[in-house]
Amino acid sequence: MKKARSLPASRPAPEDDLAKLKTRLAEAEETIRAIRSGEVDVVVVNAKKGVQLFTLEGAGHAYRVLIESMNEGALTLTTDKVILYANQSFARMIKCPLEQVTGSSFRRFLSRADGSALRALMKQAATTGSKMQVLLMAGDGSQLPVQISVRELTNDDSGRVTIGMVVTDLTEARRTEELLRALANRVVQVQEAERGRVALELHDNITQLLCAVLFSSQALADKLSASNGPAKKEAIKLRQMLGATAEEVERISRRLRPSALEHLGLAAVLRDTATQFSVRTGVTVKLDCGSLIARLPADTELALFRILQEALKNVEEHARARHVTVSLGRQGAFVEMVINDDGVGFNSSQHAARRKGQGVLGLLGMQERAAHVGGVLTVKSGRRVGTEVLVRIPVAPETDLPTAVSA
Numbered sequence: 505m506k507k508a509r510s511l512p513a514s515r516p517a518p519e520d521d522l523a524k525l526k527t528r529l530a531e532a533e534e535t536i537r538a539i540r541s542g543e544v545d546v547v548v549v550n551a552k553k554g555v556q557l558f559t560l561e562g563a564g565h566a567y568r569v570l571i572e573s574m575n576e577g578a579l580t581l582t583t584d585k586v587i588l589y590a591n592q593s594f595a596r597m598i599k600c601p602l603e604q605v606t607g608s609s610f611r612r613f614l615s616r617a618d619g620s621a622l623r624a625l626m627k628q629a630a631t632t633g634s635k636m637q638v639l640l641m642a643g644d645g646s647q648l649p650v651q652i653s654v655r656e657l658t659n660d661d662s663g664r665v666t667i668g669m670v671v672t673d674l675t676e677a678r679r680t681e682e683l684l685r686a687l688a689n690r691v692v693q694v695q696e697a698e699r700g701r702v703a704l705e706l707h708d709n710i711t712q713l714l715c716a717v718l719f720s721s722q723a724l725a726d727k728l729s730a731s732n733g734p735a736k737k738e739a740i741k742l743r744q745m746l747g748a749t750a751e752e753v754e755r756i757s758r759r760l761r762p763s764a765l766e767h768l769g770l771a772a773v774l775r776d777t778a779t780q781f782s783v784r785t786g787v788t789v790k791l792d793c794g795s796l797i798a799r800l801p802a803d804t805e806l807a808l809f810r811i812l813q814e815a816l817k818n819v820e821e822h823a824r825a826r827h828v829t830v831s832l833g834r835q836g837a838f839v840e841m842v843i844n845d846d847g848v849g850f851n852s853s854q855h856a857a858r859r860k861g862q863g864v865l866g867l868l869g870m871q872e873r874a875a876h877v878g879g880v881l882t883v884k885s886g887r888r889v890g891t892e893v894l895v896r897i898p899v900a901p902e903t904d905l906p907t908a909v910s911a
C-alpha cells in the first residue's frame with residue numbers, strides 16, 4: 505500500500521506534472537495497442553475483492569511459442585480457478601473454442617467430486633506442486649482422462665498469486681494400460697489352460713503307466729519265493745518306490761490343476777493344500793473358512809487357491825515362520841482372504857526397489873491374479889513382525905452358487 509507523502513517544500517513546476525501525465529498517457533496507449541494486437545492478453549475477473557485486471561505479458565515470445573506448440577494443455581488460473589490463459593492444445597483437448605475457455609471457471613470441466621479433490625490439490629500447490637488424475641468433461645459431452653499438475657506462481661512485481669497448470673491427456677496411456685491388463689489376463693488364462701493340460705496328461709498317462717508297473721512289480725514280488733530272499737527284497741523295495749513315485753506325480757498333477765476345486769469347492773482344496781504344506785515343512789497352518797458357506801464363481805475360487813499357493817511358497821522360501829493363519833470369509837459384497845505368518849518379514853520399500861532391478865514375480869503375480877477377478881491384494885510386512893497378505897474380491901450376492909460339499 506502506498507503511504508501519503510507530505511508535499512515537498514518546493515512544488516515541481518507545472519510543466520513537470522504535464523510531462524509525467526504525457527508519459528503515463530503514452531504508456532496507457534501502448535498497453536491498449538498491445539492488448540488490441542494480441543501481444544498482451546488481458547482477463548477481467550469479477551473477483552470477491554472487486555474487479556481485477558490480469559495481464560499476461562510476462563511470458564516472452566520464446567516461452568509463448570513453446571507453450572503454444574506443446575502437446576500438453578497449459579493454463580494459468582486465479583486462485584478461484586478462473587482461467588486467465590489457456591493454450592490451443594487445452595482448447596483442442598476439451599473440444600471447446602479458446603475464447604469460451606479463457607475467462608471461464610476451470611470447475612465447469614470437472615465433476616463435483618473431482619472439483620473438491622482439485623480444491624485440496626490447489627492448497628498443496630503453494631508448497632510442493634501436486635498432481636492428480638481426473639476426468640474432464642469436454643465440450644461435446646465426452647469425458648477425457650487427464651493428469652493435472654499444478655504449481656503456484658507469484659508475480660514478483662505485483663505479488664499477485666496465480667496457479668500454473670499443465671494438463672496431460674491420458675487416453676493413450678489408459679489404452680496401453682488396458683492392453684497390458686488384457687495381456688496379463690490372457691497370460692493367466694493360457695497358463696491355467698497349459699497347467700490343466702499337463703495335469704491331465706500326468707494323471708491320464710504317467711499315473712496310469714506307473715500304476716501298471718506298480719501292479720507288475722507287486723506280482724513279481726509275490727511270485728518270487730522266499731528262497732530268492734535278496735531278489736524278493738529288491739522287488740518289494742521297487743514296488744514301494746513306484747508307489748511313492750505315483751503318489752508324487754498325482755500330487756504334482758493336483759497342484760497344477762486341482763480338479764477337486766470344481767468338485768469339492770475352495771474350502772476343501774485350501775484345507776488339503778494347508779495340510780500338505782504343514783506335513784512337508786513342519787510349519788503349522790490354522791485355516792478358518794467358517795463364514796464361507798456358498799460356492800464362489802470358478803475364477804474367483806481359482807484365484808484364491810493360486811494366491812494361497814504362492815503365499816505359502818513365499819513362507820517356505822523366505823519367512824522362517826513357525827505358524828501361519830489363513831482366514832477366508834464373506835465381508836459384505838466381498839470375499840476376503842487373509843494370510844498371516846509369524847516369520848522374519850521384509851521391508852516392502854526395499855522389495856519395490858529390488859523388483860525394478862530383478863523382476864521377481866511372486867507378489868506381482870498374486871496381485872495380477874486378484875486384479876484378474878476385479879480384486880485387490882495388499883501386503884503388509886516389516887522386519888521381525890511377520891507378513892500379512894490380504895486379498896479382497898468383489899462378489900455380487902446373486903453370483904452365489906450352491907453350497908459347497910463340506911470339506
Ligand SMILES: Nc1ncnc2c1ncn2[C@@H]1O[C@H](COP(=O)(O)OP(=O)(O)OP(=O)(O)O)[C@@H](O)[C@H]1O
Nearest residue numbers: 818819822823847849850855864865866867868891
Ligand atoms: N512371507 C514372507 N516373509 C518374508 N519375506 C517375504 C515373504 N513374502 C515375500 N517376501 C520377500 O519379498 C520378496 C519378493 O517376493 P516374491 O514372491 O515377489 O518373489 P520371490 O519369492 O523372491 O521370487 P518368485 O516368487 O518369483 O520365485 C522375496 O524375495 C522376499 O524377500
Ligand SMILES: [Mg+2]
Nearest residue numbers: 817818866867
Ligand atoms: Mg515368491
